[in-house]
Amino acid sequence: MTSQNSGGEREKVASKLPAALRQELKTRAAQLGIDMQDAVAQAVEQWRARPADSNPTIDTSGAESWNTWLPVGLYDTFKNDCADRGISFVQGLAQAIRVWIDSHNVSLTALAIPRYTRRIIVCNQKGGVGKTTIAAGTGQAIALGLPASTGASKLPALPGLRTLLVDYDPQGHLTSQLGVKQIPPGEESLVTHMVDRDRVAGSLLDQVVAIEPDHFEGRLSLLPSSFDAFLLDSRLGSVRGPRETSLQRALAPLEEHFDVIVIDAPPNLGLAMDAGLYYGHRRKNEAPGASGVLVPVEAEDSSADAYSMLDSQIRTVSLDYEVDIDRLGLVVNKFDKRKGYVATHSLDNWQSLGTPPVVSIVPDLKEQREAVHVKQPLLMYAPTSIQAQRMREIRRRLS
Template sequence: MHVIAVANQKGGVGKTTTTINLAAALAWYGRRVLIIDFDPQGHLSESQGFDEDELTSPATLAGLLLGQFEGRLDTLIRQAADNLWIIPTNEDMFLLESQLYSKAGREYLLSRLLDALAPAFDVCLIDCPPSLTALTDAALVASQVRSEGPTSGRILVPVQSEHSTKRALRLLFKQIMTIRNALRVGLEVAGLVVNFYDNRKGKIVTTTYQALQSIEGVPVLATIGDRKEMREAWANQTSVDGYAPDSEAARWYRELACELFPELKNTEPAEVAS
């Protein structure tokens, strides 16, 4: 299973939007996709119509990671669409953060869970919280590059083209380097997704975009404009592919899927092995 941590500690950059719509694009291509809502705020779970009141402790993601739930893993998984499943979050995740610091090997808890789930899925996307804390560290470690084992992955970084983006990226890349060195794990940044881009917003937007394009070794994989179909899809608790499959926005996410998985290029969905 290929694991992609969708990460940026800066809020409002489109992490959840990227996660949902990239997952739907991969599912459109026939991949069996699992989303982990790893953000305690639960925007992704809410946006897909999952009620956190349906999740009862300890049968939650937090309960599982803390060793309080020992039931079947599939009881935590909800199907959102064809080829697309979600492990939703609930308010227990707010308590998980503080409790993780007392757990030995906390950075590997999510990685071990995904190893167990790997036979059932082709791709896992992790919607990370807007912070550089233990939850994000665990998500980054879960996306490590491995030559052997049931999973291997990369990090995808959504951004906006605005002045504060460069500092946020420096902090994120510094954290990635710290984890690499401290835990001796291979972490690879696949690239950036520039969200809500509109060059009519002025010079800061366009010059920041140029600066993002010039970051060595970190390509801009997709530039996503601001389209009404994306907002309407969110309001209708679905992906843009589920809401407007023929829209320009849906095409952008399919192109992003192909950038991450080149074998999908020029391939019709029915021809892609599940």
């Protein structure tokens, strides 16, 4: 198939690539300021121009599904070249990328600072606190970007970033609120890519849906929920290999297509949540606070109990798997001071924690409920509302 691209007509190419090699390619292309697609096209042309015996043999065992786009006609030519040289297309592509990386050296300082896709896990063990509202609104604000502040603070502008919302909650509220259908049982989804990797035939990117591309300039997308997600915890129990990395493995092929991934996590303490927390851990040489957990809470006592359970689970995952999981902040959601002492006292308690900080206080107003009713993004339906302003505040605090 072909698709329009800024570089002209290109063909979508489905292949496989070792995860480590894919990450090296992504890092090197970013360091050189080269689009990933252009880097792969250069790699293929460079490989074709080299003698066959000068290309290294790459270990492609465990290679995972990966998509790229090549100029029209180059795929067929490259595939024929691989056949002539007696190697598979997967091996040929891996060789080409390895050669390109090795021939495009950058300084050791730059190599030590890989550029990761930011991962924001919106979670709490208590249902009804508005996780979906905060995940959706934060993602929308990141995709739209922020203008420079003209006030006394004179804050800089923040560009709109390619943002993927992931509905990881089997209830599918995020998917429904944005007017998208859940993925039917048995079809390829995030769940199948987590637990049935040997059986999936397509790319998870094929399931991604653009959200109001005219309004968000093509920068906001959604990976819908699946009805199969209700069985995810039990199915994770039978996964071969480390279960905690299952979400990371499934989403890794999507990371090169997005600057930020926002996860609307399920309200439970199971294996799926362990995998979600692990996905947000700080990776090697990633800046502290770039990725981690964002926790919506309410100004009432039961929300504090739920947060204590989540904090315990974060600590357990961190210790069990020897990773750092940054707490990006708390969002006090659905706040209504008319509820009196309980609400105001609870807010004071949240703010007194200090770490993680309260990054925003979102009032309980009608605009969000109306946006859900008409199945539109809040920042599109009511862009000047107080709730929309709070979403932009969260974006600013997380920048």
